[in-house]
Amino acid sequence: MKIAVNEQQLIKGRVLTRHAIHRHGQLVLQYFIQTQSGPVTVEVLEQEHVCFIKSSDYSVLASTDAVQGVRSAAIKLTSFSGESVIALYCADGRQLRNLVRTSKDLDVELFEADIKAEHRFLIERFIALDVEFYGQFAEMSGQTSTEPVFIATRARQAETNIHLSAISLDFECSFSGELYSVGLYGQSAEGVVYRKVIMVGTPPELEQGLEHNIESDYIEWVEHELALIERLIAWFAEYDPDIIIGWAVVTFDLALLYRRAKHHGIALTIGRDKLPLSWKVEDKYRPETLSLPGRVVLDGIDWLKAAFYQFDRYSLEHVAQVLLDEGKAIHNVDNRMDEINDLFNNDKLALAHYNITDSRLVWDIFDKTQLFDFVLERAKLTGLELGRVGASVAAFNNLYLPHLHRSGFVAPSRPASDGIESPGGYVMDSVPGLYKHILVLDFKSLYPSIIRTFLIDPKGLVEGLTLAEESTVPGFLGGRFSRNQPILPMLIKKLSEQRELAKSHSNAPLSQAIKIIMNSLYGVLGSRGCVFHDARLASSITMRGHEIMKQTRRWVEAEGYDVIYGDTDSTFVWLGNEFDANLIEQTGRYLADKINQLWQQKLAQEFALTSYLELEFETHFEHFFMPTLRGSVEGSKKRYVGIKSDTGGEPKLIFKGMEQVRSDWSPLARRVQYELYQRLFNQQDVVAYLKEVTEQLSRGELDDELVFTKSLRRNLEDYTAKSAPHLKAARRLWQVTGDEQYTKRGSRIEYVMTVNGAEPLGHCLGAIDYEYYLSRQLEPIAEPVLTILKTTFIEITSAQMSLI
Known part of the structure; x- marks a missing residue:
């Protein structure tokens, strides 16, 4: 297929892979796309790698050989410190690498030197997956394919629904x-x-x-x-x-x-x-x-x-x-x-x-x-490459940079904070005990909502610090945020609207993708791997979250209810053991609506801000247990067990931070723990059940449930710590069988604890160590329940232990 030189064509497709190649001294951007009529190779010729330098630093760099062949131009952008910058353009990747190396030796900042040309071309045009290229097809010498290449002169974002095989x-x-x-x-x-x-x-x-x-x-x-x-x-x-x-x-x-x-x-x-x-x-x-x-x-x-x-x-x-x-x-x-x-x-x-x-x-x-x-x-x-996993920082840059440039700034070269950490999410001291009727009120996407409500934004912080305090939104650690066109809150707004639309169309994959991206934005700002990291940004999110959770607790308690626990964005409210079950949902919705109204009023009066905080009635635990710390009367954190009805109305046990959800416990421990809480919540005899289990264990009737199963996450020789039980069992298995597969990453090791320690299943030299399973498996999971019953595991099992 040949096109006349002066004829412009439009092709529309989905970008599969992106590449920067150097051909005849030129940088060529190469994109493989899928179109309605089949795959097409697109090339954008005569491109350049781009980075930026402060105008005041350019003379230092210009005195070296590193700028030879590098094009420079003054542009209307500034650094976060307010200084004008010069753009540096390199046709060759070696030139760029030499610039980076020389500037580092001279202690001169280069901005955005790590943004790859094949990505920058797309993100600056707000192109993510779907694209329209304008240009023409041409036969290219030296190509391995017989198909013509599409030579693009310009590109823009598009919408397609092309099926990918x-x-x-x-x-x-x-x-x-x-x-x-x-x-x-x-x-x-x-x-x-x-x-x-x-x-x-x-x-x-x-x-x-x-x-x-x-x-x-x-x-x-x-x-x-x-x-x-x-x-x-x-x-x-x-x-x-x-x-x-x-x-x-x-x-x-x-x-x-x-x-x-x-x-x-x-x-x-x-x-x-x-x-x-x-x-x-x-x-x-x-x-x-x-x-x-x-x-x-x-x-x-x-x-x-x-x-x-x-x-x-x-x-x-x-x-x-x-x-x-x-x-x-x-x-x-x-x-x-x-x-x-x-x-x-x-x-x-x-x-x-x-x-x-x-x-x-x-x-x-x-x-x-x-x-x-x-x-x-x-x-x-x-805007990440299709198929790229993780890369939260790169995703943030893709979303943020094109807007930042249009606001007149280049991204910083390094984080503003080093070693000044913001606090984590708020975790309230719990009130341990056994409860009925616990409501959980959750703030929907709390951190993204804080960013949107309080205008938290890297650009807004830079601008806010130059403005009068009364015209900004206060943050923490001295941070202040401009009210003028903040970027990050705008992106949060757009994502929130897209998520609501996805939910209304029952588009679960899109809704989940947006949720994950929104929740990653705080993590990126809190990471020193991100050039936008600033303790004033991260702390203005987490410390504001602490403030919101504490105030929410005060408002709930003012309504006459007890708050027994709070964690990051969730508030656990005890309605009372004799509360009318018919009023549960009504009460939960009332509390959420009331507190949302109070936040709207408070933020409008104190900060002249619109509140996007949204508290929701998340769930109702019919029975709930908050344990103490082991060996203490103090309440635990991030650990609880509750029972609630699923969508079909069937009761379901929920374990949070307890052994039931950990993979390194024996099947016996998991089964017993599940049964213990079923009995506790249903007021059945826990002590008699434990006695029966320990007797069966001592008689060897539960040996099939004592097998641990764990996979090697790396090759056996690559582990630095060698004492873990599954590693010991893997080494023994290799010695006994001579089969190296047991030393390889992914190998599944089954073992039991014997008087000789961990030994592979089927190759045990020692007897099963029943005392280990009693004291290290059953006792830790039984003690929280037995504390409520005013007894101990030792008292219950002393007879069985003496027999082992």
Whole structure:
């Protein structure tokens, strides 16, 4: 497709990946986008890296060789200290690196030197995910692709709803890493299923497939590992997915594929335009170091965490069982390497079924949790590269910088505070005890609401400090904020409105993405990793939060109710054990409305501000227990147990900060703790139950519930502290079996505590240490309940302990 030189075209699409490349002494910005008619490579020619320097410092830098070939220009922007700045433009990345190095040696500030050119081009134009490029197609010499490149002359933000194709990828391999097969699973926008397994080997006899009742039409057979890699490269060109998903897909699957391709001496050209997969840092196989032009890679584990899903373990087996009520298609999940090796040698059809099932499970998890939509919405909101996890500081910069520049400022080069920390969220001293009818009143997005209400803003702080106190909004630690067009409150307002709209349209992924972004804004300002960090900003948020929580408590108590606890944005109100249950919701709504009105009045009178603080009646605990600190009469913090009705009206136990929600407790401890509180709240005999459990334990009847399970988060040799029980068990397991898989990251270790300490399940030399389970597992969870009952664990179990 060729376009006349003078003909301008418009293409609209979604930005998949961004790159800055240097060609013939020029900086070229390269964007791979997906359009309605297919993928397009877009290039913006003759671009420059940009940074800024104070006008007063430029002469110092200009006396060095670092400015050779660097273009400079005076611009109408100032630093936060009010000094004019000069823009420095570098056509070459080496020039920029030399500028940064020289300025550091001279102790001269450069501003925004860390903003990458391929990102700056987009964010300065408020482009996040969807874009319109204006320009023309052209044949480019030296391109690996036969398709023309779109040469863009300008760009602007757009709105599209272009479908992005995806594939779930999963490798099976030997213990040494030699590839056996790759599973590829996907679904079209219309729901048409795609399945393929590329398998090393030859097709089995027809009778074998019939015997196993396993389809084989989705299996493609290749002679050896090299042929598998070459076929996969060709497959990527044929199927051409925009997105690759998987489980540890970067750190395991793609890292393994890269190493095996390197072993065979072939380029792994699975990117668009036949470009290779590569790593920005050799031997550092992390999502942030991966480069795969034109394709987005999403790891299921990372994105579940980014969307705030929480699981005891993040193995595919565990998450699939929890979310899908389905697991891997293999008999022995914990020792699957042995079974995979056996299947490869003796039953490749079963291995293919296992491989494609893993790929499908990952897809189904993404579908069930709406992760695809969440990823897209987050990219639209933040301007981060599609698929980039975390990066709260970068997201803040993307949102804030274009507005800051239009307000006449460049970003600071470093945080204003170093070592001056703002206090954390407000946590009230609790009143321990056993209660009925506890209301929880929550401030909706408290910190974002404080930012919006009190006009807390980096630019506003800079301007406010130059204005008369009476014309500003007071903060803390000497901070004052201008009332004139603050940026951050405006962004909060826009996000809040978008979230309400998302809720009204039942768009859960967008609502969740906005909530996470809004709540991260305080964290960014409180982090010294952010150049906008200033203790006056962070403290004006958290200390104002303390003030709000204390005043709210006073207003609730003025209504005649007791506040037994408060934590960051939640106030726990005791209505009284004999309170009429029919009036619970009415009372909760009344208190929230009343306090919201009082805040509106107070802020209008004292500060001439509109209050965006919004207290909500969050929940009602029918029964509630606030424990004491262990060995003390003082109330605990961030720890409680309550029972409330779920959406179906069924009572549900809620544990906060207690052992029930921790993964390093035995199944016995979890079960007993759950039963203890059920009995406590239902006025059943707790003491008799504990006696029965301890007797069963001493007789060896509960041994199956004493097994601890913990995964290695890194390779065994990489741990600095070696004394943790699961590490000791892993070392023992390796010594006994000779199997190195037990020393590798992700390995699941099962062990019990014996008189010899932690020993791996099935390889114990010592007897089970029942006293350990009594004193270190059951006693800590029983003591808070027994304190209420005026007895102790020792008194109840002394007879059983003497038998052990």
